[in-house]
Amino acid sequence: QVQLVESGGGLVQTGGSLRLSCAASGRTSSGDTMGWFRQPPGKEREFVAAIRWDGGKTYYADYEDSVKGRFTISKDNAKNTVSLQMSSLKADDSGIYYCAAGSGWNDRQRQNNYDSWGQGTQVTVSS
Numbered sequence: 001q002v003q004l005v006e007s008g009g010g011l012v013q014t015g016g017s018l019r020l021s022c023a024a025s026g027r028t029s030s031g032d033t034m035g036w037f038r039q040p041p042g043k044e045r046e047f048v049a050a051i052r053w054d055g056g057k058t059y060y061a062d063y064e065d066s067v068k069g070r071f072t073i074s075k076d077n078a079k080n081t082v083s084l085q086m087s088s089l090k091a092d093d094s095g096i097y098y099c100a101a102g103s104g105w106n107d108r109q110r111q112n113n114y115d116s117w118g119q120g121t122q123v124t125v126s127s
Contacts, residue, residue, distance in 0.1 A: 002026045002101040002116040009097060009121030012089055016125070020084040022099030022118060033102050034082040035114055036073060038123075040095040048097070049073040050108040051082060059108055065092065089125045096120040 008020040022034070032053050039045040049060045051073045060068040072085040082099060102114035 002032075004099045004101060004116055004118035006097065006099045006118040006121040009123045011124045011126060014090060014125055014127045016089050017085070017087040018089065018123060020086070020097055020099075020121060020123075022082045022084075024080045024082070024099075024101060033105050033108050033113065034073075034075065035100045035102065035108060036082075036084045037098045037100060037111065038093075038095040039098070039120075040092070043095075045098065045111065047109040047111075049084060050105075051075055052105060053077065057105070061109070067093070086123075089123075091125050091127050094123055094125045097123050 002024050003026045005023045006020060012018050033050055035050040036048040037045050038048050047061050048067055049071055051058045058073050062068060070088045075082045098120045099118040100114035101116040104113050107113040
């Protein structure tokens with residue numbers, strides 16, 4: 001199983017930026033999918049973005065008022081890290097952000113696609 005550790009969360013003002021990182025250790029496969037999810041206060045955890053270790057294919061949530069165009073997911077294969085660059089942050093972006101590892105791509109938006117999760121990192125956007 002993959003061990004994941006997130007970092008980079010914190011407090012930022014509306015319109016600001018943050019960069020989250022996820023360090024992966026243990027068993028990793030070039031075909032694995034890495035995902036970022038978030039859980040806003042009082043709400044269920046939701047998909048944010050996903051990336052493949054091999055080829056770097058990416059996908060972003062496309063629900064209303066989504067992160068597409070403001071967030072960028074990237075990877076560093078040499079360092080076994082996945083990052084989430086967040087810009088133009090809004091108060092609605094606040095929550096706990098989780099990194100996850102899974103083996104499938106077709107179900108990348110589903111939580112059950114992922115079998116390893118990090119402990120989460122808090123992001124708070126103040127107005």
